[in-house]
Each structure stands twice: as structure tokens, then as C-alpha cells.
Amino acid sequence: MRFRHRARAWAAAVLALAAVPRAAAQLPHAGPSDTLVPAAEAGPGVEDDGADCAVADTGSPASESRLPDPFRKLDGTRISTAADWRCRRAEIRELAERHVYGQKPARPDSVTGSVSRTGITVRVTHQGRSASFSAGLELPAGTGPFPAVVVLGGMGADTATIKNSGAAVISLDPYALGKEGTPRGTKQGAFYSLYGSSSSTGLLMAWSWGVSRVIDVIEQSDGGVLRADATGVTGCSRFGKGAFVAGAFDQRIALTMPIESGSGGTGIFRGIPGESGAQPLSSAYSEQPWLGDAFGSFTGNPAALPVDTHEIVGMVAPRGLLVMENPHIDWLGARSGSVAALGGAEVYKALGAGGNISYWSDVRDGTHCAARPEWRTPLQQNIQKFLLRSGGSSGVFRVSPAKSGDLAAWRDWQTPDLTGTGTTTGGTGGSTGGTGGSTGGDSGGGTGGGPGTPGDGCTASYRTVNSWSGGLQGEVTVRNDGTGALDGWSVGMTLAAGQSLGSVWNGVATGTGQTVTVRNASWNGAVPPGASASFGFTVTGGSPTAPHTFTCTGS
Structure with a gap:
């Protein structure tokens, strides 16, 4: 056993939190207020609450055609309580970094910046290196402070609906963090200025790291413009991949909304090769250095991966998650995406938070990254529930019949009840209610x-x-x-x-x-x-x- 690579920075992270102004330090936690998971397990104000967990070095993973059991620890035993999930999540995180995305470093030595009514500036220094970037800010009507949704690359959930729902829009350029069109050995952007152009970490994790640094600055601000406890993230297409990774790897994000993320996004890696027309994993790996360098050895054999995206969906639990997909473009692999959502929903259900995940692929317009009317109501309801904390609507699955996956064909494990109320063995985790009817x-x-x-x-x-x-x-x-x-x-x-x-x-x-x-x-x-x-x-x-x-x- 060894402690995860972030554990050595745990004490420093605690000291950094202590330095946050008192008004920010006393804010409520970023998780949904109605979750059955204890607040201590939801990571209040903490980017990674499992940084102190010991994770085993497992060596070469064994090939498994079905989806790995998200509840089975690396030592072979299964977790049985909600408290166990914290360190099991840490294991999944470590596997995802090691084999899929590359490492997301602990918080840098220094993060400073400012929040105005029109923008956010971020300056980061680490071990003698520094980098800066900024983001635009659009506020809704009212006086604030406001919750906010980070929109990656100008493509994500409908910004008009976000603002009309009472949340601000933070426009973040992912290419300032990790630039596309560069070879893997000479990556560019703020992340690679700090951690080296030859870093094996892919662009998706670099973008995720940038979202976390924006949240650092919001936490350090006086709270007059933005709330530090109510941040969401969204993106479409390649930026949907980035939004998914950002929400999975920062527990301060209260609402994650990936859209049409395709191969390398939410869809299960094991399902992509068998889904007709879906972008091959080798193509997603080589098109841009989105995924970590280590993933290259799995593009022809995803069954050898010790982790899959249903578990990364589970990393978001019990926080809010709204996955939106397009079944009309085969390249986007929506069937594999539905399986990932159904599998990840089992983690939500086990934690007693089944109503916190929604999935919607049943749409009429096939235009890529369109602002669809079917998504307007669930978007509003998720913002109300997880960012404004003024709504209680439950999650819903609207799976397109054209691209509906069968979770039963992909798993041979049962879902435990980690809340202690009885054994559960299946289901999507949705509860009565929802949108559209x-x-x-x-x-x-x-x-x-x-x-x-x-x-x-x-x-x-x-x-x-x-x-x-x-x-x-x-x-x-x-x-x-x-x-x-x-x-x-x-x-x-x-x-x-x-x-x-x-x-x-x-x-x-x-x-x-x-x-x-x-x-x-x-x-x-x-x-x-x-x-x-x-x-x-x-x-x-x-x-x-x-x-x-x-x-x-x-x-």
C-alpha cells in the first residue's frame, strides 16, 4: 500500500483552507443539501476529500470484458457503508489518473486572483514557475452574490437559460490551459507552463485543473459577486469531455453538465468498439492529446482497463449530474453513454442520492451542440436544486430508443445499499417526478x-x-x-x-x-x-x- 500522490500535500491544503477569509470558510458545503451522505463525506470546500486514503499499487490489470464493480476495492473486498465510499472513490480516482487522464496535481503553491462583475483573473505559481489566465463573467439580474456555471469554450448548456435561472456564466477558454494542435511531447498552455510541456497529463485534465483554480479564486474573494459554495460546469463536444472530467475530479463543483461528449467523454470505453459508427478510441486518442499518454496502450483493448466511465460518473456522486446526449450522430456513441449513466446511477442509488443524477438523450434535433428545448426545463430544475437550493425535483432518465444501452449486459455485480436501509439490486436511481410530463x-x-x-x-x-x-x-x-x-x-x-x-x-x-x-x-x-x-x-x-x-x- 502507498498513500496517493496528493497525500503529501494534504497538510498544505488544510493550511491553505485555513487562510481563506472567514466569510468563505464558513459557507455551507458544495454538495446538495438533501443528500443522505454525511456532510463530512461530501467534501465541504475540499477539492479532493480522499487525498489521505491509501491506494494499493496493483501492477498490471487483468482483462475484464464487463464493467468493473464500482463497489469492489482493490484488495478484493466490497464496501458496505457510505463512509467506505470516500476511499473507494480515491481508488477509482487514482486508476483514472494512472490509466486514462494523467495526474491532476494537488493545489499549487500559490493561487491568487480577483473577481469583478465582468471577469475573473487567476495567477498560479508553483516551484518557481508561474502562469496566468482569465475568464469572462456575465451576471443575471439581481444584486447577488450569485451561483455560477463555468462554460468551457463557449459551448455548453444554454447560457440564456442559465442566467434566466439566476446563475452567472463564467466563460473559460480551455485552450489557455491546454492548447490543441500540439504534439504530446510539447504541450502548451498554463498547465504545462507549470508542470512541463512533456507532462503525460492530457488536455482534459489540464482543463479540469483550470476550473479548479477558478474556484480557488472565487473562494478567496469577498463573496460580494459570486458564491463560493455554488459552482457548476458545462461544455459540449470536446468541452463536454472536459466538463465531465472537471466535475468528477473537484468535489467543490455542485452541478456537472456534460453535453454530447462522445468517445473519451462519458461513454463506456468497453462499449465504444462495438457501437456502430462511434468514434474509435484510437481516433479519440490521436485526434488531440485530450486523454493522458498512458491511455494509448488501451485503445485496442479497453477490456484491460481497470476502470471505466460508469465509475467516473460515480465519482460525481452524490453531487448533481445532468448528462445530455445526441442520439442522431453515431460518431458520438450515445449508446455507450447511456450505459455509463445507468451504471453510475447505481452508485448514486447506493448512496441514497438516486434523484441527483439525470440523463437525457431523447431529443428531436440532431444538430451538434444545439440549444434544445427538451433540455431547458431539466437545466432550470438542476440549477434550482443544486446551485440555488430552492428546488427539490428528482432525477430522470429519458433514453432515446435509438441509442438505448442495456446495463444488464455489461455487469455481473449487484448494487449494495450503503445507507443501511436494506439491500438494493438494480434500477436507475430516478425517483418519482422529473421533467417533461x-x-x-x-x-x-x-x-x-x-x-x-x-x-x-x-x-x-x-x-x-x-x-x-x-x-x-x-x-x-x-x-x-x-x-x-x-x-x-x-x-x-x-x-x-x-x-x-x-x-x-x-x-x-x-x-x-x-x-x-x-x-x-x-x-x-x-x-x-x-x-x-x-x-x-x-x-x-x-x-x-x-x-x-x-x-x-x-x-
Whole structure:
């Protein structure tokens, strides 16, 4: 075992926090106020709350075609409490740095700057080297102080909606931090001025580092213009990749909103090679030095990676995450993105924060990086919940049927309940409510006995997670009401006239037309007495009428 490379800077980071003006030091933590994870675990005012965790040197990783278990530590044991997640997250972070993005150094020796009503200046010095950069600032109506969203490269979530929602817009040029069009051995930009042009760290992490330095300056300001506890980040395309990395690697970011990030972004690395038309990993690696140099050895064999992006999605938990994708451009790999979001949502669910993650790829306009009307409401609601803390809407998954991934095909691990309220085994983590339509509650429960020990059986209960014109998202919970363990289960249901089944996760669907059966996935068929499993699905066509006549059969 060894302490992570940032641990040696832990004491310095604590001293640096002590030097922050008292008004900033006493601000509430940046995580969502309603999370079930203890505040100490959410990293209040701390860029990386796991910097003191010991992480094992694992040597050469073993090849694994399915997604790694985000809950299994490097020593082979699984975590069982929310407190365990802090150091498990540190392991994932270390693996992601070592094999995917390159190292994000600890906070530099000195970060200074200023915040005015029109801009932010940043000056960084470290071990005798210095670099400076700046960002523009647009304020919404009102007197402030305001929450703010960092928009990378001028492309991200709709800035008009951000400002109309009450948040400021910080316009940050990623190329000032890490310039594209440079060879890997002679990288340029503020990051590489400090850490060397031959640094093995890729541009995405350099951009992430720059976002963190902007937050440092906001924390040190007098708080008259911007709030230090309410920063979001967004970007589209290559800048969507950067926004995703920034949110994953700085726990002070309360809301992360990557858009159409494509290969090297949110999509699972293991899924990209099998997704028709998606940008190959070798292309994403060579197009620009976005990813760290070490990733080059995995472009032809992502199964050898000891980490994948569903775990990096999980690094954002329990903070706010809104992933927006475009299913109309094959190059963007939206199917692999949906699997990453579904897998990462299992971390949110395990932490009791399932309503803090949203995913939306069900859009009509295929224009790359367009300001889509479908995203306006979820954008407003996420800003209200995580930056203004004035809303309580829950997360929602709107997966395009054209690019819907199947998480069950990619995992053989179960999801623990780290909050201590019972075992969970699946589901997207969304709760009732959401955007774009009406909500629903439990309905359509049905029971059915199965072969086996007399008295064994299961119950299937249904709820509508979200509905909209022409579709809905539902969830079915299968509960073992018998006296013996179930080795498998299946649920029959009837769709309304004109409806068809879209995507299904945590189960395998069979049947056509209105009569559909969903059986357990390979990993969630075993259900002890009194325990439950669940699966989710989308329905398209017809009216948003809930399915009915649920029957559950256990074996």
C-alpha cells in the first residue's frame, strides 16, 4: 500500500483552507443539501476529500470484458457503508489518473486572483514557475452574490437559460490551459507552463485543473459577486469531455453538465468498439492529446482497463449530474453513454442520492451542440436544486430508443445499499417526478406464485418514474414474499394500445406487441426471502398510459 500522490500535500491544503477569509470558510458545503451522505463525506470546500486514503499499487490489470464493480476495492473486498465510499472513490480516482487522464496535481503553491462583475483573473505559481489566465463573467439580474456555471469554450448548456435561472456564466477558454494542435511531447498552455510541456497529463485534465483554480479564486474573494459554495460546469463536444472530467475530479463543483461528449467523454470505453459508427478510441486518442499518454496502450483493448466511465460518473456522486446526449450522430456513441449513466446511477442509488443524477438523450434535433428545448426545463430544475437550493425535483432518465444501452449486459455485480436501509439490486436511481410530463406513483401491482418450495412466490409492483407526450419511464420492483430464496424471476405485463417497449435495464425482455415478459438479468435473479430486485424500462408510442396486468413468477 502507498498513500496517493496528493497525500503529501494534504497538510498544505488544510493550511491553505485555513487562510481563506472567514466569510468563505464558513459557507455551507458544495454538495446538495438533501443528500443522505454525511456532510463530512461530501467534501465541504475540499477539492479532493480522499487525498489521505491509501491506494494499493496493483501492477498490471487483468482483462475484464464487463464493467468493473464500482463497489469492489482493490484488495478484493466490497464496501458496505457510505463512509467506505470516500476511499473507494480515491481508488477509482487514482486508476483514472494512472490509466486514462494523467495526474491532476494537488493545489499549487500559490493561487491568487480577483473577481469583478465582468471577469475573473487567476495567477498560479508553483516551484518557481508561474502562469496566468482569465475568464469572462456575465451576471443575471439581481444584486447577488450569485451561483455560477463555468462554460468551457463557449459551448455548453444554454447560457440564456442559465442566467434566466439566476446563475452567472463564467466563460473559460480551455485552450489557455491546454492548447490543441500540439504534439504530446510539447504541450502548451498554463498547465504545462507549470508542470512541463512533456507532462503525460492530457488536455482534459489540464482543463479540469483550470476550473479548479477558478474556484480557488472565487473562494478567496469577498463573496460580494459570486458564491463560493455554488459552482457548476458545462461544455459540449470536446468541452463536454472536459466538463465531465472537471466535475468528477473537484468535489467543490455542485452541478456537472456534460453535453454530447462522445468517445473519451462519458461513454463506456468497453462499449465504444462495438457501437456502430462511434468514434474509435484510437481516433479519440490521436485526434488531440485530450486523454493522458498512458491511455494509448488501451485503445485496442479497453477490456484491460481497470476502470471505466460508469465509475467516473460515480465519482460525481452524490453531487448533481445532468448528462445530455445526441442520439442522431453515431460518431458520438450515445449508446455507450447511456450505459455509463445507468451504471453510475447505481452508485448514486447506493448512496441514497438516486434523484441527483439525470440523463437525457431523447431529443428531436440532431444538430451538434444545439440549444434544445427538451433540455431547458431539466437545466432550470438542476440549477434550482443544486446551485440555488430552492428546488427539490428528482432525477430522470429519458433514453432515446435509438441509442438505448442495456446495463444488464455489461455487469455481473449487484448494487449494495450503503445507507443501511436494506439491500438494493438494480434500477436507475430516478425517483418519482422529473421533467417533461406528469408523474405517477405505485400502481398495477400483481402477484404470481412459482414452482419450488410451497409458499414461495413473488410480487411485482410498478411505478411511473416519468411520463411525457408519447412515452413514459417505468420501474418494477420484484419482491420475494415466500419462505425460500428465489433463483430467478420473470414479470409479465401488458402495454396500452399503440405502445411498444423501448429500452430495458436490469432485466431481459421477450415478447412482441402489447404482451411483454421481463426476466431477471444474470446477476440479480437470486433474491432472498423479504428482499427485492428491480428493473427499469421506457415505453414509446400511444398515450403515456401505465402498463397493467403485472404477473410475477419466481423459481
